[in-house]
Amino acid sequence: MLRPDNMIKYPEVDLKLGIKSSLPSVKATLGLLMMFWRASNNPDELAYSKEAGNSIEVSDELKTRLIQKYHPIYSSIGISDEQFLERVNNNQLFKSQLESLIVAFELIWRVAKIKFDNNMPASSERTGGKRYPKTLLFTKNMDILDTVLSSDDEQYSKVLLSWIGLNIPIGSTFEAALLHLLVYISEEAVYKLTDGDQEIIFNMNSVYMKLLEEEDSAVDINDRKEAKGSLRILKSALSDKLNPFLTYSNANGVAIKDGLGDKLRAYQKRVDASLSLSNTRYVLTPEVSETENMYVREGSNEYTYETSRVAGGRNILLYGVPGSGKSWTIEHEYCKKDSNVERLVFHPDYTYSDFIGQILPDVSEDGQVSYKFTPGPFTTILHDAYVNPQKEYILIIEEINRGNAPAIFGEVFQLLDRKVEIKDDDDEFPIGTSEYGITNKNIALEVYGDARRKVRIPSNLSIIGTMNTSDQNVFTLDTAFQRRWEMRMIENSFERVDSNFANAEILDTTVTWKNFCVSINDIIVGNNARMTSAEDKRLGAYFVHLRDLKYNVAAEDRTEGEYESLCEREKEGILTSEEEMRLVEIRDAMQQNRRFPEKVIKYLWDDAFKFSREVIFETNEYQSLEAVIRKFMQSRKFERFVIFRQNVRDAFINQNNTGQN
Structure with missing residues (x-):
């Protein structure tokens, strides 16, 4: 015959009182959890979700089981499978962060442990809106709940369907029985609130005792700073009327329901006796502690x-x-x-x-x-x-x-x-x-x-x-x-630059971008004595894009003075539709052809040679940036570079000849 081993020593329960967990619609969340359990034939473990983009939704297998079990009830009042599944997938089991579900399921009602399918850290859903597939590991409290749920499957199925938001008539006695049972299994839960400089660690037995001291009074459970951990979920649960002994509002606090003072007094004594027999040990850390599967200490390994x-x-x-x-x-x-x-x-x-x-x-x-x-x-x-x-x-x-x-x-x-x-x-x-x-x-x-x-x-x-x-x-x-x-x-070199880009001509000038760039940069470096950090003023190989170099020939006058004539006719309001289209075409082309001077010539004038413009520009002839760009735009081919000194233009020609050779 066999003998039992020594009992397992379980770790202390971490109450995670510092987690900023929020779980609205607590009743709907618990209701769907119980529906999962019933539809899956009371499993010990259930992977209930699958990825759907950045969200999760009910798994295919569980979806089939849910429809098979609950379709006869919801379809009888005209609710379709699609409407039912919409309610399911919008439940907090799919929308809330894992940590909120941990606090509710593990620390308050203790109906299940919950984790990510791939054992990621519990904090993985804190940043961004992404949700990951999860698995439920049910506890014996589900068996306790099942003793009620299985006693009248149809009536309790209606209760659960109404809890997830379907408009189904239910029997109040059945709902009341389920609510009482949920209260019974949650009495060991612990909460924390801040009152001034004092932190109060309490359970519902503390609330009952305070209420029974003066039955017409109310208990304020609002945190003076911010509700965290299980306290947030308790407030949501009380708002959902999950405790049949009590009433609650954020403004008026917790109070005893009319006529239930004697029942609560007797119940509180039973709760107190039960808690005195509990051997559960808690870790009352004010902040979030390590979560299962996040880090494991082994010898000298820190994590x-x-x-x-x-x-x-x-x-x-x-x-x-x-x-x-x-x-x-x-x-x-x-x-x-x-x-x-x-x-x-x-x-x-x-x-x-x-x-x-x-x-x-x-x-x-x-x-x-x-x-x-x-x-x-x-x-x-x-x-x-x-x-x-x-x-x-x-x-x-x-x-x-x-x-x-x-x-x-x-x-x-x-x-x-x-x-x-x-x-x-x-x-x-x-x-x-x-x-x-x-x-x-x-x-x-x-x-x-x-x-x-x-x-x-x-x-x-x-x-x-x-x-x-x-x-x-x-x-x-x-x-x-x-x-x-x-x-x-990153060296300023054309060695790695696409030859189609490096050898692209600047508009209609016949001077390539590479040759222009090299010529100007040689002058910049050679002008070091008259410029601060001259090397850093050079034109980078990628200073422009290929589109900035392309020439649109549509900007050229088809007849002498065409553009000026069209502008005059526009002022007088006598343009024909054909002339209007041509004017638009010219202006679009001019905008394209202005890309290079507005980017490169402007940089050379305003920055690289700001204090020594006479080194490269014909400043006796063109004394403003406006004049320089106007001349560049009004000229054609190589004459566009007449804005530069002769030695600069000669350098362009020499570079072009060198490149061709």
Whole structure:
């Protein structure tokens, strides 16, 4: 014969009192849970959902079972399968975050444990609106509920269908029996509220006792700061009238229903006796604690969740003149086909709050106003990379020195130090993880679900920045900031540029973009003594697009003075329809042909040669940008460059001859 083993020692129950969980329509959520159980023949485990874009919906197998069981009832009053399934898929079992469902199912009614199908961290749904498929692991409390549900299957099925929002008449005695049973199994739940500087940890027995001290009184369960954890869900449950002994409103608090004082007094004594026999131990941590399957400590490993993570995260800063090809290099050399890429741009008004996140007001579906941390793009991609350890993530920061980068990064600046080698006393984080962790409660709660966890950039997240070296930039990057990046100069060269682009002629001038660029850049570098940071003023190979170089011949007059004549006729209001169409055609062509001078000539006049225009421009002849561009537009072919000094025009010709040879 066999003997039993020693009893299993279960971990202490973490009440997760700091989770900002919100679960509106609690009655509908519990009702659908019980429908799942009944339709699936009382299972021990149920994977109930499947992906539907960024949302989830009922699984095909469960959908079939639900329709088979409940169709005869809802169809009898004219409700279609589609209407029924719409109610199902709009239930909070599919809409709410996992953490809210954990608090309700595991900590209040204890009807099921719930987890993601792929064992991701419980905090994975905090940022963004994406929902992931989930699995229910039912408890013995479902068997207790089933003793009532199975006693009259048809009547209780009607009750559950009405709870999920279908307009089905029900017997009040059946609903009352189910409500009482739900109250009975929830009496061990624990709640927390803040009253001034005092934190009150209480259960419903505490509420009953306070009410019975003076039966005409009410108990205020509003948190003076913000309702969190199970308290939020308790308020939703009381609003849904899930406790048949009590009435509740946010303004008037909790009170005893008329005529039920004696019944509640007797019931409270039974609850008190039951609680005195409970051997459940709680962890009363004020913040969110580690959730099952998030991290497991083993020996010297700090978090064995990291063992399968992609390694090699880097901080890379590409710098060079505007248009040298920094963004092109990122796309072609650093981003793989399956990389998950987020791109943002720093600017003078960009702040730490924009980048990391900030506290903002939030109105829940039940109308409660709270203040919650809203993550910025850095925290969001940090979270996504953490919960998807086998995917590569890249955060691209364009124009990193146009914002005050050290201020924008704040304390996250420390995370840019990456682990580069395995040591004898290794912490077993992968290569590419932040070498040092920082304390940031808001980021830690969003990413890990644990405010006490040290924040690190995971090894599967790289950060790539771009920086223009032109002196028009707003901020400079100090050495302490730059040393934490792998610096790479992107040479201003045509070697990697598509020949069709490099050799494209500028409008009708016969001068190619490459030859123009090389000639001007030689002059810029040669003029170093008269220009500040002359090298950084060069034209980048990608300073323009191919479309900026194309010439639209429709801008040319077909007859002498055609354009001016059409403009005069337009002023007089005597244009024919054919002339009107021609005028539109000319103006469209002129807009195309202005792209190059408005971008390149303007840059040379206003920036590169701002203090030495006479070096390349015929300033005796053309003394304003307006005059320069007008002459360029009114001329044809190579004569467009008459705005430049003779030596500059000669350089264009020499470059063209060299290129042809």
